[in-house]
Amino acid sequence: MMIAGGVALPVEPASADPLEIIATTPGLADVIRQIGGDEVDVKLLTPGAVDPHKVMPKASMLLKLKRADALVSMGLGFEHAYLPALLEKVGRADLGRGATDVSTGGSHHLVGGDFIGQPLEVPTQLGRGAGVDVHPLGNPHWNTNPALMQNFAVAARDFLSKLRPEASETFSANWRDWDADLTAQITHWQTWLAPAHGRSIVTYHRSWAYFADAFGLVILGEVEPKPGMSPTTRHLAQLAKSMQQQQVKLLLLEPWYSESKLGNLPRMTDVAVVKIASMSGKQGYLAWMGELVAAAARAWGLEEPQSSPLTQPGAQELGK
Ligand SMILES: [Zn+2]
Missing domain, CATH: 3.40.50.1980 (Nitrogenase molybdenum iron protein domain)
Structure with a gap:
């Protein structure tokens, strides 16, 4: 002073x-x-x-x-x-x-x-x-x-x-x-998800296009018919049909959307509903991305490669 x-x-x-x-x-x-x-x-x-x-x-x-x-x-x-x-x-x-x-x-x-x-x-x-x-x-x-x-x-x-x-x-x-x-993590994640390359996934909101792009996945469709819109029974039925045809195993749902909006979709298909935010929270970015990759790998039954730099905790999975 x-x-x-x-x-x-x-x-x-x-x-x-x-x-x-x-x-x-x-x-x-x-x-x-x-x-x-x-x-x-x-x-x-x-x-x-x-x-x-x-x-x-x-x-x-x-x-x-x-x-x-x-x-x-x-x-x-x-x-x-x-x-x-x-x-x-x-x-x-x-x-x-x-x-x-x-x-x-x-x-x-x-x-x-x-x-x-x-x-x-x-x-x-x-x-x-x-x-x-x-x-x-x-x-x-x-x-x-x-x-x-x-x-x-x-x-x-x-x-x-x-x-x-x-x-x-x-x-x-x-x-x-x-x-x-x-x-190092990206290399590990890419190795882990490599067998899923070309597989289709379904997401609730259109928040995962860049994730799909990063790991060579195909987004078959969204539960929301259009961003911000709730699904109709008809849209869910159509989506379920194409999910069965494409053998979709993974559906990503942010915790801020109600699971009830999925209707009968999880029962009509062979999909694992993975509830995970489309952004990291308190755990930090790397840990969150690790949780996302681990949850996706689990839905496809992919074993983690031995090259693991870190062991990632799993995201909450709601089951089928
Ligand atoms: Zn959005």
């Missing part, structure tokens, strides 16, 4: 305070923590691993954004239900410490979707009846492909280094460790 003419002036500490970073999902928060280490204090904007299409903007969220040094989001409309409304209210002049810019396209806002190459399922035509939470910019659930999270981590390393250049070596070293871990 400096005293000038009897008035105490705060002195900016030499990068003593960690960067306060707000992330919209636990997975992004985890990666930022892994790379940022002690240099960052990461807080979640949302309640955690919840349905991103149902998150409502709140005053408490606005407060977090106003005080943040930086914001990290998924992009591609993943946060459509709350983030645009909040960012409109934040405004550049309104921002807290260091007058940072967290608005869309701002230098203090890292948008993961900008680093995944061509998004999947970009609609060619937005017609009527396209669904309630149709994804007009393409499928925003890119986090289900671990290779895309690797892309994001590179961008996160560079983003943090720009925000705090004096710690860039730390960020690079942390990123290298994290990336090496994930690379």
